[in-house]
Amino acid sequence: MSERKWYKSAGPCGDTVVSTRVRLARNLDSYPFPCRISEKQQAEINQKVNDSLLCDGSFNFRYIDMSQLSDTEAMAMAEKRLVSPDFIKDRTAKALIVSDDETISIMLGEEDHIRIQVMRPGFDLEECYRVADKVDRILDAHLNYAFNEKLGFLTECPTNLGTGLRASVMMHLPAIQSAGLLNQIMTTIAKIGLTIRGTYGEGSSPLGAMYQISNQVTLDISEESAINNLKSIATQIMEQERSYRSTLIKNPAVEDKIYRALGTLKYARIMDTKESISLLSDVRLGVACGLISDTDIDTLTGLCIDTQPANITVITGAASSQERDRQRTEIIRRALCSKQA
Amino acid sequence: MSERKWYKSAGPCGDTVVSTRVRLARNLDSYPFPCRISEKQQAEINQKVNDSLLCDGSFNFRYIDMSQLSDTEAMAMAEKRLVSPDFIKDRTAKALIVSDDETISIMLGEEDHIRIQVMRPGFDLEECYRVADKVDRILDAHLNYAFNEKLGFLTECPTNLGTGLRASVMMHLPAIQSAGLLNQIMTTIAKIGLTIRGTYGEGSSPLGAMYQISNQVTLDISEESAINNLKSIATQIMEQERSYRSTLIKNPAVEDKIYRALGTLKYARIMDTKESISLLSDVRLGVACGLISDTDIDTLTGLCIDTQPANITVITGAASSQERDRQRTEIIRRALCSKQA
Numbered sequence: 001m002s003e004r005k006w007y008k009s010a011g012p013c014g015d016t017v018v019s020t021r022v023r024l025a026r027n028l029d030s031y032p033f034p035c036r037i038s039e040k041q042q043a044e045i046n047q048k049v050n051d052s053l054l055c056d057g058s059f060n061f062r063y064i065d066m067s068q069l070s071d072t073e074a075m076a077m078a079e080k081r082l083v084s085p086d087f088i089k090d091r092t093a094k095a096l097i098v099s100d101d102e103t104i105s106i107m108l109g110e111e112d113h114i115r116i117q118v119m120r121p122g123f124d125l126e127e128c129y130r131v132a133d134k135v136d137r138i139l140d141a142h143l144n145y146a147f148n149e150k151l152g153f154l155t156e157c158p159t160n161l162g163t164g165l166r167a168s169v170m171m172h173l174p175a176i177q178s179a180g181l182l183n184q185i186m187t188t189i190a191k192i193g194l195t196i197r198g199t200y201g202e203g204s205s206p207l208g209a210m211y212q213i214s215n216q217v218t219l220d221i222s223e224e225s226a227i228n229n230l231k232s233i234a235t236q237i238m239e240q241e242r243s244y245r246s247t248l249i250k251n252p253a254v255e256d257k258i259y260r261a262l263g264t265l266k267y268a269r270i271m272d273t274k275e276s277i278s279l280l281s282d283v284r285l286g287v288a289c290g291l292i293s294d295t296d297i298d299t300l301t302g303l304c305i306d307t308q309p310a311n312i313t314v315i316t317g318a319a320s321s322q323e324r325d326r327q328r329t330e331i332i333r334r335a336l337c338s339k340q341a
Numbered sequence: 342m343s344e345r346k347w348y349k350s351a352g353p354c355g356d357t358v359v360s361t362r363v364r365l366a367r368n369l370d371s372y373p374f375p376c377r378i379s380e381k382q383q384a385e386i387n388q389k390v391n392d393s394l395l396c397d398g399s400f401n402f403r404y405i406d407m408s409q410l411s412d413t414e415a416m417a418m419a420e421k422r423l424v425s426p427d428f429i430k431d432r433t434a435k436a437l438i439v440s441d442d443e444t445i446s447i448m449l450g451e452e453d454h455i456r457i458q459v460m461r462p463g464f465d466l467e468e469c470y471r472v473a474d475k476v477d478r479i480l481d482a483h484l485n486y487a488f489n490e491k492l493g494f495l496t497e498c499p500t501n502l503g504t505g506l507r508a509s510v511m512m513h514l515p516a517i518q519s520a521g522l523l524n525q526i527m528t529t530i531a532k533i534g535l536t537i538r539g540t541y542g543e544g545s546s547p548l549g550a551m552y553q554i555s556n557q558v559t560l561d562i563s564e565e566s567a568i569n570n571l572k573s574i575a576t577q578i579m580e581q582e583r584s585y586r587s588t589l590i591k592n593p594a595v596e597d598k599i600y601r602a603l604g605t606l607k608y609a610r611i612m613d614t615k616e617s618i619s620l621l622s623d624v625r626l627g628v629a630c631g632l633i634s635d636t637d638i639d640t641l642t643g644l645c646i647d648t649q650p651a652n653i654t655v656i657t658g659a660a661s662s663q664e665r666d667r668q669r670t671e672i673i674r675r676a677l678c679s680k681q682a
Contacts, residue, residue: 252667256610263608269597326593 006103007080008302011122015288016238018170018210018301021081022128022227023117024136025155025164029144033156034109039093046095046108052142053097053106058134061106062098066091075310081119083107104131111156112164114139121301123238125167125231129223152219159216163223168214169234170199174285175244176237177209189233193217200277207274208281208304213237249289258286262294265332270325276307276332299335306331347444348421349643352463356629357579359511359551359642362422363469363568364458365477366496366505370485374497375450380434387436387449393483394438394447399475402447403439407432416651422460424448445472452497453505455480462642464579466508466572470564493560500557504564509555510575511540515626516585517578518550530574534558541618548615549622549645554578590630599627603635606673611666617648617673640676647672 007019027033028048031041050063066074066088074088082105083096094109107115116139118132139145146154152162160166176182186196196213198206213234215226248254261282264271271279284300286292305311307328312318316327348360368374369389372382391404407415407429415429423446424437435450448456457480459473480486487495493503501507517523527537537554539547554575556567589595602623606612612620625641627633646652648669653659657668 252611252663259608259610260605263604263606264601265604266608267600267604269600270593322593 004101005302006101006119006121007305008298009121010296010298011120011124013123013238014121014297014301016172016241017123017234018172018304019119019121020124020128020167020169021117021119022125022132022165022167023115024132025112025153025160025166026114026116026136026139027112027146027154027156028114029146031113034111034113035156037109037113042093042109042113045113046093048143049106049108049114049139050095050097052139053135055142056138058138059104060100061104062100064096064098066094066096066109072310072313076308076314079308079311080305082117084110084115086110104135106135112160121298123169123234125169125227125234129165129167129227133223160218162219163221163226165218165223165226166214167227167230168212169230170210170212171234171237171241172209172281172284172288173211173237173241174209174281175248176241177205178248179244181240181244182211185237189213192229192233194230194233200274208277210277210281245285245289249285249291255291258282258291262286262292262336266336268329268332270322271329271332272325273307273309273328276328277304280304280307295336303332303335306335345442346643347442347460347462348646349639350462351637351639352461352465354464354579355462355638355642357512357514357582358464358575359513359645360460360462361465361469361508361510362458362460363466363473363506363508364456365473366453366494366501366507367455367457367477367480368453368487368495368497369455370487372454375452375454376497378450378454383434383450383454386454387434389484390447390449390455390480391436391438393480394476396483397479399479400440400445402445403441405437405439407435407437407450413651413654417649417655420649420652421646423458425451427451445476447476453501462639464510464575466510466568466575470506470508470568474564501559503560504562504567506559506564506567507555508568508571509553510571511551511553512575512578512582513550513622513625513629514552514578514582515550515622516589517582518546519589520585522581522585523552526578530554533570533574535571535574541615549618551618551622586626586630590626590632596632599623599632603627603633603677607677609670609673611663612670612673613666614648614650614669617669618645621645621648636677644673644676647676 028045031037031045053059053061074091077083078085078088080102082098082102087094087107087110097106103119105117116132116135118128120128148154153164155161155164189196193216194213195216196211199210199212200207215230261279265279265283280300280303283292287295287297287300306315309324312324312327312331318324318327369386372378372386394400394402415432418424419426419429421443423439423443428435428448428451438447444460446458457473457476459469461469489495494505496502496505530537534557535554536557537552540551540553541548556571602620606620606624621641621644624633628636628638628641647656650665653665653668653672659665659668
């Protein structure tokens with residue numbers, strides 16, 4: 001895992017978009033869905049998928065037997081969104097195939113036999129889809145997908161039937177949140193089959209003003225249409241956010257809040273996850289608006305992951321919550337101060 | 342006023358003692374006390390005092406006609422404690438004689454005809470008294486003090502009768518305050534004729550944990566005894582504070598608070614007086630305990646004065662409270678960042 005992780009690099013429209021993700025739900029024809037599958041059968045699928053990818057050789061993947069991981073290691077993967085929270089609850093017969101830069105992760109034994117996921121920094125739906133599609137074609141060439149001419153790809157949950165595609169854009173929307181416009185946006189985009197929800201907590205003010213916008217419709221729609229719909233709406237929201245920011249940032253109290261957040265991040269010696277997400281969000285707004293040049297968007301995106309509890313433990317070995325709160329500030333200082341020099 | 346001001350230099354025991362002050366209340370024999378004096382008579386006294394000092398020539402003084410100052414200039418002097426708040430209310434016929442470094446200030450027309458005041462950084466009662474006594478002797482040689490063999494120096498208010506001396510030590514007592522020991526100290530020292538009160542607000546938790554300890558007894562006591570009593574008690578309190586600090590500073594929450602205070606002072610863009618006093622106090626504790634080396638005690642003492650409202654206006658020309666809150670952060674940043682380089 002020596003390659004630079006995707007979440008530590010810049011991406012397009014990084015001022016407002018943190019990351020983009022595309023996932024494809026796939027199942028094999030000759031096996032029962034995961035809710036009824038035996039451990040042995042899922043293990044067979046895992047083997048087949050891995051063999052197919054090795055045989056193809058286009059990507060450099062690692063195969064991880066999830067049952068061999070500690071709870072903390074598994075949790076750290078969920079914090080990075082390499083795997084879903086559900087995936088790590090019972091890890092028997094589950095496996096993850098992951099690329100060195102962690103942009104591609106393939107969950108084996110989640111709600112479907114195979115979940116191909118591609119994540120990239122910034123706003124990059126086409127590239128995410130292109131890569132996911134490439135992996136999908138490799139597997140399709142080697143394996144027998146459960147597919148119905150009328151319905152499309154068959155999935156365990158009917159909400160994924162059809163394309164099996166869920167694309168999502170994680171956006172940083174502090175100005176829209178502060179203007180109280182989120183409920184309105186939520187209602188509007190629901191009408192065209194999209195949904196928006198807080199990344200760190202639901203409700204009208206999720207922590208850090210981080211939101212995920214994703215498509216809900218998978219039936220009777222092409223992958224391209226689903227991607228284009230989402231792209232078009234996310235672009236509109238992005239432009240609205242930028243426009244509201246230009247007003248917001250002129251407010252001296254907001255400027256003060258942003259600088260104080262940077263000062264606190266650079267100097268605090270104890271900090272919990274909630275506070276760090278909130279302060280990193282404030283500083284992110286400051287960098288995006290050109291107010292702060294001490295650090296950059298990549299560093300802040302990386303910190304949002306490195307300061308999550310399980311990742312801290314993986315990085316530093318911190319065993320207790322107190323020790324993590326302490327190490328969190330060291331990780332932040334190291335990242336923010338190296339950029340300054 | 343080019344000389345470095347006293348409050349921007351280090352003093353003895355600066356870890357716990359901010360400054361020391363000695364003042365002598367004196368009146369002239371042939372004039373009524375200020376409560377009954379005419380403007381013309383007080384003006385005569387002002388002239389005589391100034392002439393005496395000029396004639397002697399030991400000190401390099403400036404003579405300031407208080408009626409010529411703006412309210413802001415007068416208020417800035419009160420914030421520096423060069424003059425008392427009462428002294429600047431009605432400034433008719435009042436004058437101030439002040440040394441370049443502002444250690445010596447002589448109020449003419451306060452509650453007494455003449456109030457000689459000497460202030461120095463840190464714990465320095467002897468030197469304050471030595472200088473005050475020197476000024477006193479010069480005036481005594483040229484003027485006729487109101488003096489009674491039995492009572493000593495005669496003053497308008499009977500609480501100053503005798504020595505006319507009030508010595509005070511401004512101490513920074515965050516550890517004693519945090520341990521809740523102040524009421525106990527207050528009761529104890531009252532019994533031996535001393536008093537302790539908050540510099541920025543009364544009650545059990547004055548802002549910034551700054552306290553003034555001063556003598557109350559002026560009758561039937563020598564100047565030396567009064568000074569020695571105060572010195573002995575202040576020394577005990579100082580040692581108690583240091584001892585409590587060694588425990589307090591080991592508390593991770595306290596360490597965190599100190600570093601956060603420094604971060605906020607270095608980065609905030611809007612700050613009111615109360616917050617700045619409180620944060621400067623936290624950082625002062627950090628510097629005194631060797632936790633923080635980015636800045637020093639002199640800088641912090643200077644900032645406690647330069648960030649007071651009227652001083653900000655004098656320094657920067659800021660006209661409104663909003664503008665002062667903004668300029669306050671600039672003054673702080675300039676002071677804290679120059680030290681860092």
